Amino acid sequence: MDLGASLMDSGLPMTTLLESMGRCIPQCSALRTVARCLEMNMEWDKAWEPAPAWLAPLQRSLGFAQATGAPASALLRNTAQLQRRQRVQHVARCGAQFATKLVLPLGACALPAFIALGVVPLIIALFPHFG
Numbered sequence: 001m002d003l004g005a006s007l008m009d010s011g012l013p014m015t016t017l018l019e020s021m022g023r024c025i026p027q028c029s030a031l032r033t034v035a036r037c038l039e040m041n042m043e044w045d046k047a048w049e050p051a052p053a054w055l056a057p058l059q060r061s062l063g064f065a066q067a068t069g070a071p072a073s074a075l076l077r078n079t080a081q082l083q084r085r086q087r088v089q090h091v092a093r094c095g096a097q098f099a100t101k102l103v104l105p106l107g108a109c110a111l112p113a114f115i116a117l118g119v120v121p122l123i124i125a126l127f128p129h130f131g
Contacts, residue, residue, distance in 0.1 A: 001057070002077065034047050037050075057079050
């Protein structure tokens with residue numbers, strides 16, 4: 001998205017932007033097909049059908065810019081920032097879930113060891129020695 005925003009700032013048309021991104025970024029090769037479809041005046045949603053679902057934020061941002069005339073580079077930068085923020089929140093959520101899933105196995109392993117090595121010797125030491 002940031003690359004697209006920079007290319008839009010340099011004055012590239014949207015179809016050239018999509019073609020360039022599809023050519024330079026291997027994961028975005030479907031954008032070349034989208035660019036060709038748009039050059040042939042295909043309907044916006046129909047042209048984006050070959051694109052994978054993870055490119056939907058790019059599709060929405062560019063579609064809004066095309067429909068309203070809003071500056072596409074600003075929309076792309078905002079969308080990129082939103083995507084990064086969502087990714088950070090997702091990673092934090094996964095980390096919290098991992099921590100809660102880790103408590104039970106650690107407790108099952110650590111508690112018996114604590115009892116065997118800490119509590120039992122203390123109880124044995126408290127009893128008077130019978131001899």
